[in-house]
Structures are given as C-alpha cells and as structure tokens.
Amino acid sequence: MNRKTIIYIILSVCLFISISFSIYYYTQAEHYDQQIDEVTEPDSSLPAYHFVLIGEEMDHDYWRLVGEGAKDTEEKYDVFVEYEGPRRSNPEEQLELLDIAIKSDVDGIIVQALSDDFLPLINKAVREGIPVITIDTDAPESTRASYIGTDNYEAGKLAGETLVKDTNGEATIGIITGSFTNAHHQLRVQGFREIISREEGIEVVAIEESNITRVTAEEKAYQMLKEYPNIDALYGTSALDGIGMAQATASLNLTNDDLYLIAFDTLPENVELMKQGKIDVLIEQKPYEMGYRSIELMLDVMEGLPVEDAYNTDVNVVRIEDIIKKSEGL
Template sequence: MNRTSIIYIVLISFILAAIVYSFYFYKQVQDYDQLIEKGMSSESSLPTYHFALIGEEMNHDYWRLVGQGAKETEAAYDVFVQYEGPKRSNPEEQLKLLDIALKSQVDGIIVQALNDNFTPLIDRAVEAGIPIITIDTDSPDSLRNAYIGTDNYAAGQLAGEALIEDTNGKATVGIITGSFDNAHHQLRVEGFRDVVEKVEGIEIVAMDESNITRVKAEEKAYEMLTEHDNITAFYGTSSFDGIGIVAAAKSLNKEENLYVMTFDTLNENIQLLKEGDLDAIVEQQPFEMGYKSIEIMLDIIKGKSVQDTYFTDASIIRISNLDNWKSEKDEAS
C-alpha cells in the first residue's frame, strides 16, 4: 500500500468519525431539548395551590378517610394536598410537621389541634399569611381561620342520650376515654356526663384512658370490671375503645348483658355490632371533613366569607338501623 492510499484511508476515517460524532451530538441535543420541554410542561401543569394536611395517625381507618376526602379534591380543584401524620398518635410529632409546613410556606394548612401546645404555631402561621383550618379537634382560642369536624361536646351528649334510652335510664357506667389530655376526648366525656348525671338511675363509677390503643383499652376495661363488679355499661370515646372493652369483658366472661358504646364505624366495630358485642356506635364523617376542609381553604384564599365553625354530622348506629345505614353508604359511594 503506497503512501497516498494510507493518507486517503486516514482522511476517510476522520470524516466518518466526524459524521458519527455529529450525529451523536445532534441526538444528545434533541434528547436534552425534549427533557427541557417536558420539564417546562410539568412546571406549567403544577397545581396553583399546595396545602398541607396534618392528621393524628396515618395507620388508622378514620384518618385514612380524612386523607382520602382531602386528596379527592385534587381531581376537582387546582390543588395538591400533602397529607402527613405520625404512624401512631403523637402530638409532638404533629407539632414538628406543623412547623415544617409553616417553614415550607405552603398555601394553607389543615391540622388537628390536639392540645394548647398547637396554639402558638397556629398563630405564627396565620401571622405569616398562611391560613389555618383546624380539623377534628379545634383550637378556638387560636387565630385559626375556621374549624371543621364533629361538635364533640354535642356528640358526647348524643351518646349519653342513647345510653339512657337503651338502658331505660338504669346503668352503672365505666368510661374509657382515648386521652385525658386531648381536647376532643375531653369534650366527648363532658357532654356525656352532663346528660347522664341528670338521670338518677345512672352512675359513673370509673374512668381511665386508653391512649387510643385497643391494648390499653382492654387493660383498663379489665381493671374496671375487676374492681367494679357492678358495672353494667361502658362508654368509649375513641375508635379502638369498644374493641378493647369487648375483649376484656369476654376474657372475664362478663360480656352477657354488658352494654358497650364506642366511636367510629371501623369495619371491626361494625362486625362487633352485628355479633351483638357492641350496642351502639357514634358515627362521624371523616371523608366529608377532609373534602370540605379543602373547599373552605380555597374560599379563604380567594377572600370569600367563611364560617367560624363547620360541624359535620354525628349519629348513633345500632343493630336496628344498621341495614339502612349500609344502604345509604352504598348509595353515596
């Protein structure tokens, strides 16, 4: 092979390499342009409003429904709902999440205000221009813009009236409350007491807290049934209290003729009602609370007039009206 041929081969190789590199470079530029366009498209489709919802307990059917209600608004409104909460009820963790939401400067915060420790942070958020709605548990002395949830005092009264009716005004009562410290449980006890203490044949002989766990509810109910052999009725103020009370009564063979009332239509509670182990359930509307909280928040942001409180319905579910309740739920879904 002569020198000229070698030069031609080298030149052709350079040309081919340049063509391949040019094509590769062109492809990279095209891919990068597509990424930019995709990013710009993604940015332009971001919701206008970013709301934080801080619940009590992520691993709880009641709070799952609150979250589902709030998240469902994303399909109807120009919003993104960031739903956060502790795995188990923990006010300190909720306060940290509230602080994070405040510092993140979200457009609005929906939070369960379990105790007075929430008031300073709620006030700081409102003063910083972030509207606050309390949900499930109110902080009426704070600067919050509105409350949505059960009227917990009225729900306690409703429970008291149901117990009087179902026991013909004669009962020796033990109370298992979810928490002595949480405002909504305090109100449910207060409302209940104010009704039943007017009836001569009803006496409350013991009260303890379950820390919103079925294990603790069972332990406390067991102690009450052991110490107060004359207890004929129990009132539980949280979702798991009835489950724990029934378990304690069965372990002591005292479930016969024992009246048990609890809160919330968990699947387990409904099953116990069917089996005759629970006598009454105080139903709340967690899905509605979540959904309407976002609608109220949008009204606040748009400068519309809103109410101070939005009470969702509470009702009593017994075996006598269970079929009607299920039919209504099926129709609504």
C-alpha cells in the same frame, strides 16, 4: 483574472462566511434562550395551591378516611394535598410536622389541634401569611380561619342521651377515654356527663385512659370490670376504645345481656363487633366528609370568600338494625 477580481472574490467569500456564522450563532442563541425560559418559567401544569393536612395518626382507619376525602379533591380542584401525620398518635410529632409546613411556606395548613400547645404555631403560620383551618379538634382561641369536624361536646351528649334511653335511666358506668389531655376526648366525656348527671339512677364509678390504643383500652376495661363488678355499661370515646372494651368483656365471658357498650365510629372492625352482638351502639362521625370539605373550605379562604367560624359535620346513632338495612341496600 486580475488582482482586483481576486480581491473581490475573497471579500465576497469572507462576507458569506461571516453571515453564515452570524445566522448559526443567532439560531443557537435563540435555542438556548428557549431552554432557559422552559426552565425558569413556572410550569403551568402545576396545581395552583399546595395544602398540607396534618392528622393525628396515619395508621388508623378513621384518619385514612379523612386523608382520602382530602386527597380526592385533587381530581376536582386545582390543588395538591400533602397528607401527613405520625404513624401512631403523637402530638409532639404533629407539632414538628406543623413547624415543617410553615417553614416550607405552603399555601395553607389543615391541622388537628390536640391541645393548647398548637396555638403558638398556628398563630405563627397565620402571621406569616399561611391560613390555617383546624379539623376534628379545634383551637378556637387561635387565629385559625375556621374549624371543620364533629362538635365533640354535642357528640358526647348524644352518646349520653342514647345510653339513658337504652338503659331506662338505670346504669353503673365505666368510661374508657382515648386521652385525658386531648381536647376532643375531654369534650366527649364532658357532654356525656352533662346528660347522665340529670339521672338519679345513673352513676359513673370509674374512668380510665387508653392512650388511643386497643391493647391499653382492653387492659383498662378488664381491670375496671374486675374492680367494679357492678358495672353494667361501658362508654368509650374512640373507635379503639370500643374494640378494647369488647375484647375485655369477651375475656370475662360477659355478653351484651350483662353489659351495655357504646363507643365511637363505624369502622369495619366495630361494625363486625356490632354484628356479633359485642357492641350495642356506635356514634358515627363523617371523617371522609371532614377531609373533603376541609379543602373546599381552605379554597374559600384562599379566594377571600367569607367563611363561618365553625362547620360541624353530622353525627348519628347507629344500631344493628341500621347496619342490616345498609347491607341490604335499604
């Protein structure tokens, strides 16, 4: 084998090795680029929208139903719903959660606006491009897109009309309200007072605040009944007020023949008290519907569809006969 042939073989081997390495590194580079793309490209499996719902109280059957309604929309719509709230009613903590949601740059916020303190943060969210819907308690003077929930003034009027009818316009009333400062409780008292003020035979002799706890509602109702033994009707503006009032009347050995009780929400404990004859009437709201429809409303806002200023969910008067019919499937 001559020298020229050897050189040719060596050059051929070098060329083959060079081509092989080029192919190997090209393949590795392609594989690496594919990994980078998988990491950096948006995950198509992620929901289109991330919404935050901030309720009043996580440890409350009413707000659990609101949260369930909102979360159940995830099965139908391309959304992730983050349900947040204080364990116990705490407006300051709600404001902190609202601020966190804004800083997290979520796609939309649904919040219960308990007072005017919520206005600045709601307006800030809207300025930063995050639409806001109020739920259960409105902030009409803010720049929120819409409100969904009970018309609390009308609900108070309905309670007043029911009491007037059931007592034939003759009653001495004590009121236990969840809060003197929370807007929805204020409205329920105002609507109630508007109706009963038309009746000469009806008088409100006392009003106390329960801070939306059954223990305080019981204490205040007990003290009220001791101080004003002529009270023959109690009106509570929250579900826990109804429970507390019923416990207070039981402690004083009073029956529904002695005292007429009307309160809010058909939660299981209230329904059981009604079955026992300890609560006469419940004003039923639609918390599950509020939660579910709030997400549908937010989706309309996100898609630029026209929305109304407020959407009021139904309220109904519920008596023991309604509970019996429902349990019998009638």
